[in-house]
Amino acid sequence: MSEVPLRHHAKRVVPWWLLRHETMLALILLIALIVLGSMNNRFLTLDNLLNQGRLTTEVGLIALPMTFIIITGGIDLSVGSIVGLCAILLGYSWKVLGFPLPLAICFSLLVGAAAGFLNGIVITRVKVPPLIMTIATLALYRGLAEGISQARSVRGYPEWFYFIGQENFFGVPAQLWLLLIAIVVSAIVLDRTTFGRTLYAIGNNETAARFSGLPVDRVKLIIYTLSGLMAGLSACVLVSRVTTTRSDMGIGYELDVIAAVVLGGTSIFGGVGTIWGTVIGLAMIQLLKNGLALTGVKGDATIVVIGTVLILSTLVASALQRRREGV
């Protein structure tokens, strides 16, 4: 009996927004920045931070549509393989089929979108669960990339192609502009449009969304296609940055992307999540990697830290969730 007024009291003392996952994560990020910055004076320089932005773009571009997908309660495990397939097709259509490079880029983006569309159409029409459909295409798309490339790499692209991956535009890495635009557009779409709100409706209760007359299948088809398209875009940026095309590109991206999205407070059960959370999640992972590397922690040990942070932050988030709901 006495618990009810107590809980009510606690709620008033701590403002609700402070308990939000995104706020907590931003605070943790701030503390991490200060600690890592005080341990190494190269960490908090503008040059270093911008360079980290450059490195996070490829995963970031895919994390935005993945936020949409996870909000609907779905998942896309095939994104890393789509990156590999698009990268291979970019190089293959240019070098072997003799496409002009701009056409090759369009072709690879188109294939990315088509790969996502295939995921979406089977998920919506045949009702194969997203997890299993994209596990199948994770193998299929990577297999196609390996089969088409036969382990040969393509390099020697024209100079202009390296702009997006290596140059600066107004002092900021070129691909970071791309990521910033994508972030702003995704945030507006998710927050301010019927399409965005539909994603939450599907994630909260798909049957109810259907009965409310929302075009559930069409919306799902669009977000999986978008996910494939962005993976294709990410492949172009990646090829431009590393100057070569290989079939093992993008291996493990799906895990980095999902980790960033989930770390950012998007619930894997669907219905909850924001683009800002995903952006903080991305920043958190990249800065942890970089900061720990600069303070002398080996690359592989940072993966351990990220895995631990992922599990712990989800634990805290679900504990807070339960507390808010008073379960």
Added chain:
Amino acid sequence: MTAVTLAGAEADPRRRLKVLASQEALLAIAVIVLAIAVGLYNPRFLAARNLSDVLLGNAYIAVAAVGMSMVIISGNIDISVGALIGVLATISGTLAVNGAPIVVAWLAAVVAGILVMALQGAIIAYLRIPAIVVTLGMLSILKGGLISVTGGKWITDLPDSFHLADIELFGVLPFPVFLMILVTILAALWMRYSASGRAIYAVGGNAEAARLCGISRPRTVVMVFVLHGFFAGAAALLYATQLRVIQSTVPPNLELTIITAAVVGGVSILGGVGTVIGATLAAVLIAEIASALVFIDVSPYWIRAVQGVLILVTVIADILRRRRMAGARAP
């Protein structure tokens, strides 16, 4: 999603058994037809040596797929198992070269496997964190931890007695194949006839109904993960003891192959449906296909694409078949 699960759970049990049997029969037929077809093209494929290599070299995948099937039937998933097998193989190998009694080196892999999976099962069941998040985090931890501790070094000079996978029972039956068959039969019997085995289906098929029947979901999930840890340990043992040199890294895509075996074997990712016999047969079929490609002169770079098509076709066929079953019952 709910509709399909319910349809699966409500279906006439006799008909469901028949359908599942047909999935296994189909797989068995596929294994035999493929062997004959490839054998006609290239008789060397049917040489006893090659067939036993296919079985020997991949028995550990079938053993791990048995555990994975239970996890998926219970409505969960585990993507950390490939990394775990890498870690367990390294633990076992390191103990063996550092002079630990061989039996201790063997058992350590199994015990460590059970501990890691029990921890994951407890987090999933009692703290109610989705399996995909927990196992994704654990994948990172195991993978990063293994390489930072060992630096990816190779373990060489393994003592001869360590090579459990070389043992042949009665001089003919290789131990890995024996273990694969034994584990599959025992698990299949247990899952079909024991109350705790049936509980896995109940929890995966309809958790609410299971709870009303007095089945504890958390306890069942932890039990499933403990068993899964045991099978992962046994798989790691077969994997490590067939190698002359153990590289202390994570075998790439192993979790994917194991999940594929479970799914192609007829385990429904929606939970509640499937058998371990199907998983083992599927593991054999996948290994056979990989070997067959080499014998029909297809570049091995296409193996993964073939695997992908195989999962896609099985899954779509499974869903369509189940929908037809549900549709046939409706009027």
